[in-house]
Amino acid sequence: MSANQNPHPGQEVTATSSTSPERFEDPGVPAHKPRLTDTDPQAARRNERIVTIIFAISCLGAIASLVAYFAVRPDGTTEGTRLSTALLGVTMAISLLGIGVGAIHWAKSLMSDHEHVDERHELASPPEVRAVAVQHLADGAEDSGIARRGVLKGAAVSALALFPLTFAVPLISSVGGDWDVSKFRHTIWERNRRLAYDPSGRLIKASDLTVGSVAHVIPEASQEEMRSHEWITEKAKAVVLLVRLNPEDLRSDQSPEGETWSYDGIVAYSKICTHVGCPVALYEQQTHHLLCPCHQSTFDMADGAKVVFGPANRPLPQLPITVDDEGYLMAQDDFAEPVGPSYWERLK
């Protein structure tokens, strides 16, 4: 007798290993355990009532939703919209959850829970079917004569390979605009363009800036210019962060030999992170560190905007600045290198 046909196998198995089977035998699907609703008609009726009530609650939820829609109109404030949203949503949820809970409770308590067994069949097709399938393909290939007609085959393949170009060439030629990636290299900063506060556009006087102050800067531009789409794209490259340091604290900047890119402790650096291009915006006055809130690259504004921590590799490019006769800050030139994240042709 094998162990698993025995109702209490553990206690009675005494067979030695030489007569035991390799593996245990499957005891089969466990016997069905009746639920309370299977044996007690009263419980079944009770559950039927419960399911009915749950569906009724769902109906009430749907009606309440309509009432909420017509009775509670938003009053034009954010709070009013929130209230209307909450009422519409909660009543909607009641009508939906009622259906869901009702249906599942119905299935679990009242529908038959006897397990069924279906057979599975191996997925692979039987060998004779396969043989026929292969024969069909061979016949088809033979009918087409593709093996004999080499030139025809080549022409058909060529035609299929070429036709996508009729679609792809017009698409690709237009999808990238003018495809002039050298635009990455330049911003609208140029000699004598003055610095303005972002977003007001008010010009910045060097004397307005106290030591330790920081300003978000855009290039000076007309109101008309600033309301165009080109402006957003230009601004995306041209934004600058300006800091006035105590001139003694300014250890270094990026000025080459014989030039001065800062003015009396005022340094201006591109605000576009050299990592992946977030605007670098958090300035810490005590340490002179500038932190990118996206990925925490940290730049030292007192030391040529060198990277002191984080995933950026290069310093922020410096905007060479000076003052005009009226004391307004202005650019000496465009940035000396492309701003923002690195790209393949950056140094070409």
Next chain:
Amino acid sequence: MSTDTSPSSTVEPPTTPAGKAADYLDQRTGVGVAVKEFARKVFPDHWSFMLGEMALFSFVVLLLTGVFLTMFFDPSMALIEYHGAGPESMQGQLMSVAFASTLDLSFEVRGGLLMRQIHHWAALVFMASIVVHMMRVFFTGAFRKPREINWLVGTVLMILGLAAGFSGYSLPDDVLSGNGLRITDGVVKSIPVIGSYTSYFLFGGEFPGEHIIPRLFTVHILLVPALILVLIGVHLFLMVLHKHTQYPGGGRTDKNVVGYPLFPVYIAKMGGNFFIVFGILALMGATMSINNVWNYGPYDPSPVGAGAQPDWYMLFLEGSLRLMPGYATEWVIFGYTLSLNVLIPAVVIPGLLFTFLFVYPFIEARVTGDKREHHVLDRPRNVPARTGLGVAFLTAFIILALAGSNDLIATHFGMSLNQITWAFRILFFAGPVFAYWVTKRICLGLQRKDRELVLHGHETGRIVRFANGEYIEVHRPLDDQERWLRVNYDAHRPLEIEPATDARGVKRPGYQKDKQWQKLSRFFFEDRVEPVTPAELAAAHAHGEHDEIEAAPRSPELVSGTENADREQ
């Protein structure tokens, strides 16, 4: 037989309206065959089989609410000055039409904000249920033959889900999503050779330009959902074709499927599940505000919010970008710039993670050498190496996601951001290894516990004293079903390969490759716990009436490899 008799004239003509309708339909479609095949089709029952359903149902909710939103959303980047029903702070601001219509559909359209919030929550739940469903499939080995293709389909669906989420998140054209796009632009630019042109391809010129929102709109409402729908069709078709897997248990084999019939039980349960998923999403949309774009404002290239987080499924990429040190990782080769500080975290790391998902079923099939169909699921403990690898993968994913919130961790717990970042950098490498080791040990421990239970039974807490003064605790043997669950599995052994040379000493080609696979196979299956055999159980009982089994000096239960059988205790 006369020509005007209907084909069904041999059976009684239907009399009820439903019967007549069915007869009408069947004569024109033969739908009876499908009803016969599917109405009582058996599906196994388990709560974890609901996870994939939840993904499907949240997708349906996404489609429903998405249609509502497209009625009012205008994906244009044209600039306007806003004067509408939105909050005071937005009045008079210069913004894109896309942003303005997002405000209008939130504040002017009745129920619009509710639909927007349900849509966003449904997207988060969609991705979460996909990920948890994948975990269920992975840890139970449901990807094994014949379901490898369906695993690939599912993995592609997960990636499409990411694409759908990302493209949708960007549509309102607010400051947060705009910075998300800007990061994407930076990542794309880091791709060698074609990076700059790919950026132009996406944006129709320089970032941000005026094309990206309409393009993402088409991607979000047509391209990606159409692909998702088609692949869901394939996914479900294959599921029906293969018949659902079942958890191990009495009477459940690779040749059958044990469960409840589709009609009525699963119609009710699955239909009910849809309404519960929808209902809970509606409740979330009603009570939990999400992505209040009017607090961020329209996109402007200059400002950025501190403590901004992407949606959860993008956190791992964000964390990966944050963890990579920038020092010495930008190389210039022949004047061309290769920024590994972006390329590695944003392209290589996700590439590796996805590659693991794509190839794992095939690797496992190769190292087991198992060519059989599997329809009974594994208990995760019974395949310790797979379970360990899965947990290691999740550990890496979670560490990256946490690193994507390192600034919030720093501000909430008052810790140094730099130290947290360094801790995560180390954890990213050490964590998965440690997690693998711990998980594998736990699995082996659980398997030994199973053996112990099968051999010795449950402790009863009843102490019996014999006449000779000896005390024993009575153990109650497991019943058939309990025992079957614990002995019914295969402990795979490492591959055995042909020797390097044949009988005449000629070198066998392909030996080196086989040896590599054998090495990998040993990594998987060197440590294993064999299931109890009837002989062992018999021996355990023959050993004494009292279940007093002394551990043999060389325990047979854990076999360690072939040559060093006693390495493990």
